[in-house]
Amino acid sequence: NAGVMQNPRHLVRRRGQEARLRCSPMKGHSHVYWYRQLPEEGLKFMVYLQKENIIDESGMPKERFSAEFPKEGPSILRIQQVVRGDSAAYFCASSGGIEYSGANVLTFGAGSRLTVL
Amino acid sequence: GQQVMQIPQYQHVQEGEDFTTYCNSSTTLSNIQWYKQRPGGHPVFLIQLVKSGEVKKQKRLTFQFGEAKKNSSLHITATQTTDVGTYFCAGQAGGSYIPTFGRGTSLIVHP
Numbered sequence: 537n538a539g540v541m542q543n544p545r546h547l548v549r550r551r552g553q554e555a556r557l558r559c560s561p562m563k564g565h566s567h568v569y570w571y572r573q574l575p576e577e578g579l580k581f582m583v584y585l586q587k588e589n590i591i592d593e594s595g596m597p598k599e600r601f602s603a604e605f606p607k608e609g610p611s612i613l614r615i616q617q618v619v620r621g622d623s624a625a626y627f628c629a630s631s632g633g634i635e636y637s638g639a640n641v642l643t644f645g646a647g648s649r650l651t652v653l
Numbered sequence: 654g655q656q657v658m659q660i661p662q663y664q665h666v667q668e669g670e671d672f673t674t675y676c677n678s679s680t681t682l683s684n685i686q687w688y689k690q691r692p693g694g695h696p697v698f699l700i701q702l703v704k705s706g707e708v709k710k711q712k713r714l715t716f717q718f719g720e721a722k723k724n725s726s727l728h729i730t731a732t733q734t735t736d737v738g739t740y741f742c743a744g745q746a747g748g749s750y751i752p753t754f755g756r757g758t759s760l761i762v763h764p
Binding site: 567569571577578579580581584591592627629631640641642643644645646647 | 659684686688694695696697698701741743745750751752753754755756757
């Protein structure tokens with residue numbers, strides 16, 4: 537029973553390039569969350585998605601960042617024209633939603649660590 | 654918006670000493686969760702508390718949820734080196750599916 541799969545685990549980009557981070561939720565989970573973690577800091581909520589829908593993107597920067605969770609395939613967090621301040625660990629988590637007893641429990645992936653040169 | 658404060662930010666202990674981290678929310682919570690993140694790792698779910706005044710135990714770990722459902726604590730008895738990591742609380746307000754994480758408490762255990 538594979539957990540939450542994230543790739544790439546490490547990504548290096550130069551300023552101005554694009555970064556694409558992918559997340560496949562746990563089998564049976566239809567809710568995906570993206571969090572950003574800076575060194576020595578906590579987890580900052582970015583976006584919450586269900587299949588084909590963005591439910592809450594209140595934590596997402598207004599520009600350069602976008603997320604999707606298509607009907608088929610993984611969720612993708614896309615960062616355009618990256619800057620040094622985007623360097624962070626990006627964690628994806630999934631949950632089963634209201635149909636599971638532990639509805640709000642998050643299962644995290646191993647994270648994607650983005651370094652912007 | 655909802656804020657979750659967690660103290661202390663760091664805690665150094667000698668192996669065998671006890672450890673406690675505290676979590677406070679600016680709003681009443683429907684539930685609170687605790688996660689542990691080992692250095693270089695990812696957060697792993699430990700427990701969820703739902704009821705006012707609830708206390709749960711996992712071996713040497715004791716979790717409490719305040720009567721007003723605005724604060725929580727995690728207490729570890731007789732720490733071991735395997736307890737090293739950052740402990741996060743995450744609170745959810747009623748009607749929200751988005752856990753808001755505290756900044757975490759990093760536990761360092763000296764052998």
